[in-house]
Structure formats: structure tokens, C-alpha cells
Amino acid sequence: MKSFLPRSLPGQLALVMAGALLVASVVNFVLLIGERHRAQLIEQTGPAVARFVDVAREVFSSPPELGRPTPIARLGPSRYQVQNANPVDTRNLARDSTMEQRLSSALKDADLDVLQIRASVTSITLPDRGGQGGQRPRFDSDDRFRFGPDTNPTGPQLRRENDRPPATFGNDPAPSANAESPRPPREAREIVLTAQLPDKRWLTSITISPAGTSGDIFLLGASTFIIFAFVLAAALWIANRVGRPLRDLTAAAQKVGAAGEPQEVVVQGPGDVRQTLEAFNAMSRRVSQLLSEKDVMLGALGHDLRTPLASLRIRIESMEPEAERQKAVRTIEEASDLLEDILELARQGRSKEPVQTMDVSILVEDMVEDYAETGAPVSLTASEKAPVACRPVLFRRALRNLIDNAIAYGRVARLTVSRAGSDILVKVEDDGPGMSTEALASAADPFYRGDASRNRTTGGAGLGLTLADAIAKAHGGALVLANRAPNGLSASIKLPLATPTKPA
Structure with a gap:
């Protein structure tokens, strides 16, 4: 898991900021959705409670006669009826304690004493209008109806279904030729309010209100995403602004x-x-x-x-x-x-000494010829063109140390120049006893002399490999030591391949 995490400070800052912003955006989105739902619910239930109190006040002033069926009345989007039972209990609807408290407080403020209160707010799916049927109440009448005599011209106007039985929840009748065009099923919210009158009957209202649309969620999600994108872009800009000077600082250091x-x-x-x-x-x-x-x-x-x-x-x-x-x-x-x-x-x-771009294989060939003229057992076994950026005098010093060590401890020095990917390898091999694992790890340390076979009688102060390693590192490379099979040591100077410059 750690291999996938950014190692640079700007990358880690960007990752932390992106994670924090993502969590904050998700939490903000959830809170907005919840607040939107609560606001919409209050917007729909508030008028429903107010209308219910107005109708209840009229019912209390002129209650319908006992034993006489009361038609369904309509006030705005709500439907009202006085029944012997309440639909919340008969339909096993989930009761909403918050709505019941609001309704109870509103009735008490209106000085209307009721025996019991039931309230329910549930989500339902309205069927299409294409005559496929479904469970929905149907109210359509143009006649006006009041509970009791017409003594309150400014009271709530209640419309009734003339000469029809009360509306029930069942299949809609078949559509007429002038029926509305089909509409796909849609989500809605059913608000049921009912209060038991002093005569034991129940005044019930049913309100069908549209539920929140997916478009609202899409808009909230889009706005949250846009805010997230802008803040994240600013965070990345800040991280990059902090990281650029640090990269320059690293290069200079x-x-x-x-x-x-x-x-x-x-x-x-x-x-x-x-x-x-x-x-x-x-x-x-x-x-x-x-x-x-x-x-x-x-x-x-x-x-x-x-x-x-x-x-x-x-x-x-x-x-x-x-x-x-x-x-x-x-x-x-x-x-x-x-x-x-x-x-x-x-x-x-x-x-x-100035840095020069040169073919290091030519430099190696010249050094081998110089040693051969003195009769030293030095040979060049393989060579290929190898352009590198180096300081020739320093590089000769490093290579001379490796050759002298190979002759002193391994009786012979065989050189090869080869490419290895984006690097150049100048390898010096001998036929000596090699080194132990511990000696290989410490061979480049100053004044280190290694095994007993490499003792003081062979000369040297233990700085030859140290100098070769320091010179290789000064050229952006490294000194690599390894034992050969079955015996002998391989000492390689690895240098980066010179990048050709394009003519202006």
C-alpha cells in the first residue's frame, strides 16, 4: 500500500488535502440533502396542519349529524372526511411523533379539544395517468360543500363529490377518451392527519405532495463537486508552490x-x-x-x-x-x-578541471597501451563507443588505482568497456583471491586494507579504492565491487551515458 503513496511533500500535501476535501464534501452533501428534506417536509406539512386546524374549527362549530355519512371535502391539495375510524390505525401506517406534537400544539392554540391525535408522513409511488390503475385516492367534483350551514362566508371552502360515495383507496376507473396522456409513475409524499372528536369520530385529512426530485439531488451533487474541484485545484496550486522551491533547494544542496x-x-x-x-x-x-x-x-x-x-x-x-x-x-x-x-x-x-564529453573507450585504450609498454599484464578484452561527461585527469586517476590494485593483488588486469542501459561500465577484473562479504562492504572506506592477503607488504595505504569511489561519485556514478567465479575480483566504474546535445 505504501508503494502507491506519493513520497514528495507536494504529493503528500495534495493527497491529504484531497482526502480531507472529499470527506468534507461528502459530509456537506449528506447534510445538505438532509436539510433539504427537512425544509421540504416543513414546507409541505406546515400548510397541511394549518388547513387541518381551519377545517377542525369549522367542524367544531357545526359538526355533521351522527349516523349520517359525510362526503369527502377538499381544501387546497388536502381531502377531509369525518369517519368512525382513522386510516393511520386501519392501514397500519407508521406514526410520526413530531407531526403529532405539532398538530396537538396547533389544535390547543386554537382552543380545540380533541381526544386523540394520529399523524403519518410516508413516501408512496403514484401510478401513471394512463389508466393502468393503482392505489391512489381520486377526488373530482365541482360542487361546494361546507360542514354545517353557510354561516362563515370567509371560512374554508370545501368541495364535495356530489351524489357519489366517499372516496376509497382502490383501482381507478378506466380512463375516458379525454383522459390525460400517460405519465410514468412518480414518487410522492402522503401526509395523513387525524384527530378524534368529542363524539368519538375522527376528522381525517389526506394530502398528497410531490416528493423531492432526483434533479434536486443532481444539482446539490453538481454544486458540491464544483466546490470540491475549485478548492482541490487551489490546494494543488499551493502544494506545487511550496514544492517547487524545495525541489530547487534539493538540487542546490x-x-x-x-x-x-x-x-x-x-x-x-x-x-x-x-x-x-x-x-x-x-x-x-x-x-x-x-x-x-x-x-x-x-x-x-x-x-x-x-x-x-x-x-x-x-x-x-x-x-x-x-x-x-x-x-x-x-x-x-x-x-x-x-x-x-x-x-x-x-x-x-x-x-x-573542466568537464568534457568524450568517448571513454579511447581513454581506456590509451591507458592500456601505456601499461603494455612497461610490460605490465594489462589488456583490453572488449570495448564499445561510450560517450560520457567526465574530467579526464580525475578519471585516469581512478582507473589507474583499480588497475594497480588488480596487478598487485590479482597478478593481471583485464579491462572491458560496455553499455548497460543508460550507464557506461568500465570493468577491471583480476585473478586474485577476491574479498569476503564484509570486506566488500568496507573496501571503499578510507585506510581500509581488507583480507590478510592484501597486507602491508603489497604496498599502499588503503586509499586507492576510496579515491576511485569518490571520483566516480563526483561524476554522478558509482564504484561497484563483486567477486568473480571461481576466483578473482571485478571492480567497475559506472558512469551515466552522456546525453547528446542538439545543435542550435
């Missing part, structure tokens, strides 16, 4: 101290990032100054040490006996070589 020049980054981005970049630029200048002072000190130290060594070498030329003189000369030469190796290692990464 990798070059600190190279070629003696301070590496500075363009100060940009938010305030905190700008302060970090300014601090890095100041640090880079201080490091460059310290390294320059170190180079001056090393130059003076090398000069001060070479002078007495040269003077000592002259003095021992007349030393007797011959064997002791030769031993002293070797000691002085080892000290001089050690001094040169230490100074060269200390200067790594700050060479002033």
Missing part, C-alpha cells in the same frame, strides 16, 4: 561545495519557505568560504611536507650500506604517495 562555487537558490514561495531558502543561501556561502580556506591550508600543508621529504631523499643518497639506503628510499616514497593520496582525497568534489 546536492551541489554544495562543488567546484568551489556557492550554490544559491532563487528565493520564492511562501514566507516560511523564503526564510528557509535565504538561510540555505547564507549557509552555502559560508560552506564555500570554509572549503576555500581548507584548500589553501591543504596546499600550504602539502608544500611544507613535500619540502622536508625531498630534502631527506637527497640526504640519504649517500647513505651506506646499499640495502639500508633502498629501504629508507621506499619509506620516503610511501610517505610521499600517502601525502598525495590524502591531499587528493581532501580535494575531491572541488576539482577545477
